Amino acid sequence: MSFAAQGIDTGDTAWLLAATALVLLMTPGLALFYGGMVRTKSVLNMLMMSFVSIALVTVVWLAAGYSLAFGDDTFGGLIGDLKHAGMSGLGPDSVHGTVPTLLFATFQLTFAIITAALISGAIADRAKFGAWLVFVPVWALLVYVPVAHWVWGPGGWVLDKLGALDFAGGLPVEITSGASGLALALVLGPRLGFKKDAMRPHNLPMVVLGAGLLWFGWFGFNAGSALGANGLAAAAFLNTLAAGCTGLLGWLFVEQKRDGHPTTLGAASGAVAGLVAITPSCGSVSLLGALVVGLAAGVVCSYAVGWKFRLNYDDSLDVVGVHLVGGVIGTLLIGVFAVKEMTGGTEGLLYGGGLAQLGKQLVAVVAVGAYAFLVTYGIGKLIDKVLGFRADEEHEHTGLDLTVHAETAYDHGVLGHGAPVGASSVPSAQKVKSQA
Template sequence: MPPGITTLAADAPTLSAANTGFMLICSALVMLMTPALAFFYGGMVRVKSTLNMLMMSFISLGIVTILWVLYGFSLAFGTDAGSIIGWSQDFVGLSGIGVTELWDGYTIPVYVFAVFQLMFAVLTPALISGALADRVKFTSWALFITLWVTVVYFPVAHWVWGAGGWLFELGVIDFAGGTAVHINAGAAALGVILVIGKRVGFKKDPMRPHSLPLVMLGAGLLWFGWFGFNAGSWLGNDDGVGAVMFVNTQVATAAAMLAWLGYEKLRHGSFTTLGAASGAVAGLVAITPAGGAVSPLGAIAVGAIAGVLCAMAVGLKYKLGYDDSLDVVGVHLVGGVVGSLLIGFFATGGVQSDAKGLFYGGGLDQLGKQAVGVFAVLAYSLVVSAILAFLLDKTIGMRVEEDDEVSGIDQVEHAETAYDFSGAGGGAAPRTTTPAPGTTAAPTNKKVDA
């Protein structure tokens, strides 16, 4: 997010219909990313877990929206308190905000900024869900989301983007969420899976994606929605910075997809659709913090490096023994770390700020700031998320019963299945020919053409 702009009264901004409309469209695009993520994750799991995976993302739209209105916006973007958290009574319930009141220093209403940021808050816990596929009680997951956004996401968003937040004041660059969204979610995923353990059959049973077309659909919709996520984070485009971010988003994503596929071909001998989708997402993640600080050539470098490193990272779960079901740690945590740290090398000092990276004469100063931001968010989210998972596991329980996990979490938790196979095979029911009275011939069955 861009830093606030201090203006004199005579130079106070006025509402811009163009920027307001643009930001509402961007908000809708970011909202689309949560169901897109549901499709992406839903195609990657086995048939028996499809609906549960969709619901773990979709429920975030309900829970986080209400919490954001009640107190989340106030905690994240209210008046700073000790550089750790915000609070403004006017933001509680969004009840004290004037319809035409502008967000500080910008030409968009507070309501527009609030709804744009809401969509970020919705998406972030949904990202965590991919690491927990097949084995978490839906009620426990819903309660985890409630607690996690309250004690992790809202404070971290204030650190990174809130005026007075300590990482904001330090000068950490995070254009659209490399730390607050992706490292935050990836570290949380690692913390939770270390507590709840592995799926039944991990490293023994095949756990292949059941629908790669669904994965590709989700990845394509994520790519589409990400333009709102990234370009919209400048809160307007009067100075062209948002346009640079738009271009860099496309460039880095393409580079990451190609790099992932190249690594995959050299390492495993094939170009896979899952690799293409995962590589694209890795590029989107990596450019999210960096896209406003680097040139298009820098975006190619960021995407390519992230594509290779994330492809390498997804295999660590088999070596280290943690069960990250859908590679949230390998893609979002690693991609977020890579993108955030590479700002310290590739920042040109000529786009969103004058901060320069090592390769542009800025020395190690910005890299040091980026490292502080990366590891502070990583450590806080990892530890607090593990504690929350532990407390829930010891009270109401986080995991379904082993027999329920084996038989299928969709039926147990949702009383539904993703696909109805009862009519599979086509054709009508067989027709029986009854023998004539007094005969002993056995009846014959003939199928009637459909």
């Protein structure tokens, strides 16, 4: 049977193929973004936590995750069936809308991958790698998959019953990863030296490169969610660009006013905050709305990243301050700025829609955030009791790169510690400890 006879649109398929590759690239981009933000002694461990998530989530998604998330609803809008477990019944002739179902499943897989990887930033520098290998597949099945079904799956309660809107993942990706990151940060406790030692990013060019790759991939993330090469994809694309820009400018404005110095890290973080917030709303708001959403996220998130010091939770790389807070902002503001030209009918408060849609968005935010936090906390506690989730104190002092992976990201002698020519490129644990 020819693809044309099945109703597959080649233009839509070509765009979604490109968008899928763009979203997959976001996880290596996140690895660089996070890797540059940690200290030299745990760079490789940070990179590995993202990269291994690609493999772990893919296996789980193909085995059961896709079917449970996007299969026919089986329990009141809470979870799908296992009809397509192991991708059963999904061959090249299977169609989802105007694209091959296998492509749609792969596109959705890339969302699940980066959501799991995002959580790692909250527990940077102090998690056992073996425990992370157990956590990721369990978390993907028990947290991400159900929430994805609620929001996007056929019969999911958030969309079909509640009527809340989420175009590209504010609930399943941003709020879920942020709430889960907070839960794990509480399970593991703060890093050694938290609020006492300087824990500055070791490589800001790497951070900016990672942020650039994330921004690039985000066009596939958001515009790809239109599932077609069409006007909605174009509008989501422009909204994504606009919100990233105002998020960056908003964060820098706060830094200049508060600290007297606009920073490189602030520019990268502000852009990401704007992109996070526009993710749920890019298919619902006008360009003006996108500019406001990004600006609000840049300003609010620039303050939110400091809450951990007052509330005493160690969210190492600000997953809570950027992804949870930014996701909440973007999801709620749909209820304020939604326009019928984008949604097909639903309007926000400022466009005559009243408070109804804002209330629906709030219910969805609370429900998803609470579910992700509670289940993740339970998973983390169980793994910690059985395997131990927190790295040994000596390993944390020395650095996880050397103690876990038997590698170092840099030749420390070249960095100015006078290693003689011909000396081993892997310094002793004691030497790394003294330099960290």
